[in-house]
Amino acid sequence: MTVRLAGVGKRYGRGGPWILQGVDLVLEPGGIVRVEGANGSGKSTLLKVLAGIERAERGTVHAPGSRAYVPERFPPALPFDARDYLCHLARVRGLSADRGRRRADHWLERFGITGYAGTPIGRLSKGTCQKVAVAQALLAEADLLLLDEAWTGLDRAARGELDAAVTERAAAGGLVVFVDHDPARLAGLTTAGHLVSNGALHAIPPVLADQDGPRTVVVVRAERLPEHLPGNPGRKPLADGTVRLDVAAAHSDTLLRRLLNSTPPVHVHSVAGPEHPEGVRP
Numbered sequence: 684m685t686v687r688l689a690g691v692g693k694r695y696g697r698g699g700p701w702i703l704q705g706v707d708l709v710l711e712p713g714g715i716v717r718v719e720g721a722n723g724s725g726k727s728t729l730l731k732v733l734a735g736i737e738r739a740e741r742g743t744v745h746a747p748g749s750r751a752y753v754p755e756r757f758p759p760a761l762p763f764d765a766r767d768y769l770c771h772l773a774r775v776r777g778l779s780a781d782r783g784r785r786r787a788d789h790w791l792e793r794f795g796i797t798g799y800a801g802t803p804i805g806r807l808s809k810g811t812c813q814k815v816a817v818a819q820a821l822l823a824e825a826d827l828l829l830l831d832e833a834w835t836g837l838d839r840a841a842r843g844e845l846d847a848a849v850t851e852r853a854a855a856g857g858l859v860v861f862v863d864h865d866p867a868r869l870a871g872l873t874t875a876g877h878l879v880s881n882g883a884l885h886a887i888p889p890v891l892a893d894q895d896g897p898r899t900v901v902v903v904r905a906e907r908l909p910e911h912l913p914g915n916p917g918r919k920p921l922a923d924g925t926v927r928l929d930v931a932a933a934h935s936d937t938l939l940r941r942l943l944n945s946t947p948p949v950h951v952h953s954v955a956g957p958e959h960p961e962g963v964r965p
């Protein structure tokens with residue numbers, strides 16, 4: 684579902700400075716969109732307006748479909764344990780109790796925090812709390828997913844899971860808009876970029892994958908390969924009917940996960956890269 688902002692103006696309180704002014708923006712489904720700008724430029728404000736958490740004083744915000752948001756700061760002092768909180772939010776977002784529990788357990792497992800499912804949120808470590816903050820936004824598979832510094836505080840494995848979740852959402856037709864201090868976050872995966880400056884938005888080119896960095900080579904056999912693959916790998920058909928995919932090593936986990944979950948199925952023959960210089964056969 685296409686998201687449209689037209690002439691959007693936002694300020695906090697009457698007489699306050701305009702944080703956003705005359706903002707026009709069209710975001711298509713399937714996009715992974717980076718928002719950047721200096722400290723205090725209004726990135727979080729833009730995400731909150733898109734999330735429907737802050738109201739624009741001027742202009743129109745057209746964001747049909749469901750929305751989910753990871754705030755920059757997650758309120759930790761909630762009277763729930765992690766699983767009850769996720770199940771509760773799943774219900775709020777319209778999932779049945781059964782499906783909500785399954786989705787909550789799915790994300791607890793993917794983030795490696797099943798062991799903390801029964802721990803009150805206020806007693807979780809910062810990193811685990813952040814995983815719950817991200818999981819609450821991922822469980823409903825929203826049409827518009829807004830991530831405000833969502834990677835901050837996550838360990839390496841969880842950052843990889845979030846990268847994968849973003850590409851899965853976009854591949855399923857969702858739209859993802861994110862802010863992150865790491866300029867290389869989702870490099871090679873973003874479809875558009877916007878800079879917030881003096882209340883206005885300026886289109887900037889999407890960040891490309893580091894072509895000079897370490898590469899991973901994945902050889903696959905498939906009836907048909909998905910069109911959009913994480914990391915935009917180079918493709919070379921080989922004489923034996925397999926295809927050689929060449930991707931920045933940073934995207935190899937995400938690419939492999941996507942390949943293994945593809946329909947029609949993709950058979951992964953071998954993986955070779957900086958972590959497996961000799962190659963491995965799954």
Ligand SMILES: Nc1ncnc2c1ncn2[C@@H]1O[C@H](COP(=O)(O)OP(=O)(O)OP(=O)(O)O)[C@@H](O)[C@H]1O
Nearest residue numbers: 695702720721722723724725726727728729755879
């Ligand atoms: N609830 C609020 N009430 C009043 N002013 C606010 C509020 N939230 C944000 N602001 C102000 O709006 C401006 C933009 O803030 P915002 O958090 O959107 O910027 P940002 O680009 O996300 O900043 P950062 O990179 O530091 O997170 C700042 O001057 C900030 O102080």
